[in-house]
Amino acid sequence: MSQLAAKTDADAHGLAARLNRWRRTPIFYPLIGFALVFAAMALLNDSFLSTSNLINLARQASIIAIIAAGMSLAILTGGIDLSVGPVMALSGTLMAGLMIAGIPPALAIAAGLVVGAAFGAANGLFVAFAGMPPIIVTLATMGIARGLGLIYTGGYPISGLPAEFAFFGRGSVAGIDMPILIMLGVYAIGYVLLAHTATGRYLYAIGGNEEATRLSGIRVSRYKLLVYTLSGTTAAIAGLILTSRLMSGQPNAGVGFELDAIAAVVLGGAAITGGRGMILGTLVGAMLLGVLNNGLNLMGVSPYLQNVIKGGIILLAIYLSRKRAP
């Protein structure tokens, strides 16, 4: 991938060159930012570094992280997906509702994932084939998904879910919590897609210059459709974890999640205009937000002030990234 590569073949050797090459990857500064915030929180809180707290932190951050993985793809192509929060809530409540109605959990989960993917595909159709701006399309479907979720549930949470469904939010495999495992799985797939397939390269190309990509003979519309479908799917996966962790379908869940996901992508070093970024950077960005949330909570900082601090850090990060951008 171009971002990973050294400028010339000659300086591809030696420690200094290796460091230099690292510095040019979009993930370098996010990692430093993460390390700084992490160190600060560890110094300010005695309990922050405990294993149970760190696992708790990762588990809490996993939902935004999974949504942000799909958001990364949309932003990479120069688009955005604002509908992720309501799509997550709709998928989650649908799973809950179907299980209450006696449908086996496996089927209910599948139906929820399909609905999330379908919502994403609808976004993709409008963006890719009708040529509408993603921010407008997903703003509209954001309202539609939220409304449908509320209509479906009548506005009330759906609880009384079968006990085995708790596995996805509260269970663990080989000592690792399921939300964290699922998150790692999503990022592994995302990494292979972006770094090791032709499709991934096309997504970078579309974000870098959509017209040139199209004229060179790439079916840009298909790949955009894919991107929004995947974003809807990751939102639905987040809905699965959230519903399972709470053991209830919450029609009002996920308010503002799209903004946290966008923040994670941007903190992860991606260009909001597309064409530049790494999915592992987004994971770092999501964990950075998680560390902030967790650390500030431990310090007893009021939620109101937390918003101010998080906003300030995002502004600072973007300011620094613009200064070093080519």
Added chain:
Amino acid sequence: MPDLDAVDNIFLGREHRNRLGLRARRSMRREALALFARLGVSLPLECPVAELSIADQQFIEIAKALSLEARILVLDEPTATLTPSEAEQLFAIMRELRSQGVAMVFISHHMEEIFTICDRVTVMRDGEKVGGCEVATTDADALIEMMVGRRVENIFPEPRSDSDPNDVVLSVASLKLTPDGPEHAFDLHRGEILGFAGLVGSGRSELAMGLIGAMRPAYARVRLEGSPVKLHHPATALEHGIGLLPESRKTQGLVLPFSCRDNISLNNLARFKGPLRLLDRRQEARTAAELMASVRVKAPGPETPVGDLSGGNQQKVVIARWLGHRCKVLIFDEPTRGIDVGAKSEIYALMKALTARGVSIIMISSELPEILALCDRALVFHQGRIAAELSGEALDSPSVMYHATGGLSS
């Protein structure tokens, strides 16, 4: 600002104001008229400038500069989009301004313009000044030698080749871009370079875009090697071995943040699929390096960002992308625009080499010498129509200009 009229364009951001703080249109209008009088042109003041000719738009830009009391004007390739008579008008204005004491920097790659209008000349190469002198003391050959850094005998390859007119590769029986638009029809022979001549904006690029399906034509009946084809997307065109190298390298041709390698392999990735459909990066790098070498891209390495290269090397990267395919037809849209003489001659040689391999080329060019030297035949466009087909002896400079300007100039 295409949607504003001439007066608003001239005074944008420093409008005259009346006592209420509103725009004082009348006084701006008066001053605009005075500026145009000084230039010796008359223009409609009230219509959006997008509706005016390119030449008139340039005169408005000049008037704007004058309204700033400019003592120095920089004109960057101002004649690229003008007809010869419009260019003459521009030169007349420049002479008038010179007599009024305005100094002008005139950037051009047209030798004859330098000798028509300039007093002194500075030659630039690779971002550096390489020489300069009084125009009266030099000649075109000396300037070209300075530009290229070596003696260039003849930048064009050997004379036109003979392609077989009975061997039609691409036959456009009828193509309409819009339902009410003109109907285009032409044939392309195997191994020929067919010129699309005409002025900028005469509809050549649009036809090319319609042909490969980048713009959906209203109606198209096209045969490729005898069998009917439907080209409704550049990807379909690519599958049929038809490629377009677009007019604007930076906005239509290249993914600028990408490296040379990523740009070259952009539409070649399908060939590098290994097990599990994952990319075989090693093979990709090898092929890209080979293609780069075959067109002689001058770059530190395949990982160099393509945006760091000169125009000529960027164009070679775009060409390399298509060499990885077995193309039957390649459409070069203004292949040498903004490219130095040395790279130009290399690109001509590449095009010739392609035709020798049986590739048929359509070359859209506003550079008449290029059309005359490289093409076997040329279609001359005027206001969206094919006004004439010229070949052999009939393909000469006066007849191309005659048809390109609608039979107005002689």
